[in-house]
Amino acid sequence: MKIVVDRDACMGYANCVIEAPELFDIDEATDKAVALIEEPDESFREAAERAARVCPAVALRIEG
């Protein structure tokens, strides 16, 4: 599984960080989300999908 953050779409709302702090953080230089683990194992799938669902900008994509 791969987490892709669309940085053009990301508005820095940080919902993803609140939902899955083990997977996301906000880059202070750009105010955009960054994936802390770009290719997490399956144990992170539920958290990753939850974070993608709560992103108001639809900026998170889970591949694979």
Ligand code: SF4
């Ligand atoms: S929830 Fe979406 S818009 Fe907000 S920081 Fe995360 S990726 Fe960006």
